[in-house]
Amino acid sequence: MDKISFPYRSAGHLVLLHVIAESGAWGKYGLDVNYDYPISSSDAHRLVPTGEVEFVGGNHVSTYGHRARGDSWVYLGQTINQVNTKLVVRPDSGINGIADLREKVVGTRGAHPSLNDWLYLKQRGLDVDRDDVVLANQRKDKKGTMDPANPQETPAAMWQLVRDRKIDAAFLTAPAHLFAQEAGLKCIDIEPQPMIWFTTVSSSLPFVEKNPDLVMRFLKGMIEGIHFFKTERDKSIDIIKRRYTREGPLSLAYATYTYESMADYLAPNLFPTMPAIANVYEEAKRQDPDAKKVNPLELWDFHHIRHLEDSGFVDDLYRSNTRKMRDQIDAPVTDRARLEKDVVTHLKACGHPVGEDCGCED
Numbered sequence: 001m002d003k004i005s006f007p008y009r010s011a012g013h014l015v016l017l018h019v020i021a022e023s024g025a026w027g028k029y030g031l032d033v034n035y036d037y038p039i040s041s042s043d044a045h046r047l048v049p050t051g052e053v054e055f056v057g058g059n060h061v062s063t064y065g066h067r068a069r070g071d072s073w074v075y076l077g078q079t080i081n082q083v084n085t086k087l088v089v090r091p092d093s094g095i096n097g098i099a100d101l102r103e104k105v106v107g108t109r110g111a112h113p114s115l116n117d118w119l120y121l122k123q124r125g126l127d128v129d130r131d132d133v134v135l136a137n138q139r140k141d142k143k144g145t146m147d148p149a150n151p152q153e154t155p156a157a158m159w160q161l162v163r164d165r166k167i168d169a170a171f172l173t174a175p176a177h178l179f180a181q182e183a184g185l186k187c188i189d190i191e192p193q194p195m196i197w198f199t200t201v202s203s204s205l206p207f208v209e210k211n212p213d214l215v216m217r218f219l220k221g222m223i224e225g226i227h228f229f230k231t232e233r234d235k236s237i238d239i240i241k242r243r244y245t246r247e248g249p250l251s252l253a254y255a256t257y258t259y260e261s262m263a264d265y266l267a268p269n270l271f272p273t274m275p276a277i278a279n280v281y282e283e284a285k286r287q288d289p290d291a292k293k294v295n296p297l298e299l300w301d302f303h304h305i306r307h308l309e310d311s312g313f314v315d316d317l318y319r320s321n322t323r324k325m326r327d328q329i330d331a332p333v334t335d336r337a338r339l340e341k342d343v344v345t346h347l348k349a350c351g352h353p354v355g356e357d358c359g360c361e362d
Contacts (some may be wrong), residue, residue, distance in 0.1 A: 022243075090162060
């Protein structure tokens with residue numbers, strides 16, 4: 001087995017990575033992947049070019065400016081091309097949509113998430129730079145980096161800050177917005193945001209050029225792991241429930257909703273979308289002026305995933321699951337909406353603490 005390092009930039013990636021690892025997809029291709037540990041943006045830029053770390057599951061924004069200054073970073077594939085959040089507010093806030101956030105305080109946390117929120121608001125007519133809205137980042141970063149000044153800090157959940165009136169609103173993904181809704185907050189459906197985020201297969205060009213076989217095996221493992229995630233629903237939910245404890249133990253209902261909120265959006269062939277690349281590039285230019293010197297496509301190398309697509313590798317995986325995948329695609333929104341309602345209704349009736357596996361979900 002070839003030992004490979006694939007650290008994450010955000011612990012949220014583990015929802016997918018635990019499933020890929022336990023599915024045996026990497027092992028099938030002779031890879032022992034060490035994925036369950038974080039890496040800072042600065043360390044990723046330092047260790048990937050030397051080959052000490054073969055792949056990284058992130059660094060979405062800082063890379064463009066680094067590229068302008070001679071960095072060899074390269075993106076090989078993308079797992080999810082949009083951010084699906086809900087706008088979380090207090091029931092008495094008078095906020096019913098994005099337009100109502102004018103002159104309000106929107107909480108955010110982290111370098112990339114705060115840029116996502118800045119761009120989402122700006123594209124809808126609320127410019128932070130014009131003081132149309134206040135974007136309050138709850139995390140301090142080291143100057144000139146995308147890394148937290150205090151990595152050991154364990155701040156309160158964003159929905160708790162909304163509840164406690166320290167901020168007016170926040171954009172939250174699952175399962176955080178489920179916790180918010182169970183606590184009595186209002187969760188408003190909003191448009192998804194095209195974005196390069198979550199798990200991106202990143203490496204350095206010299207490493208990729210010297211190790212084409214290893215790179216191809218790693219990508220095959222990613223693609224087969226995503227196939228497992230999409231087609232082995234119950235097994236994937238079980239893995240998420242057992243392994244993903246970032247926000248506390250998940251009940252079966254919460255693990256199910258977390259799975260459903262992701263499965264439809266995973267790219268089976270790892271191709272990014274142009275709107276997602278365009279949006280992350282806008283954030284890169286805001287974060288680092290040197291990014292303007294770079295064409296946003298310069299960092300992407302599609303030829304490995306193009307080869308896998310053209311060879312029929314991806315189609316062959318899904319051929320036996322055509323009916324299952326068609327049923328999954330036909331009504332995902334309705335099912336997720338129903339599931340969310342059922343989760344919150346159950347929790348209110350059950351009376352058990354959020355996340356506790358009370359055994360009465362069925």
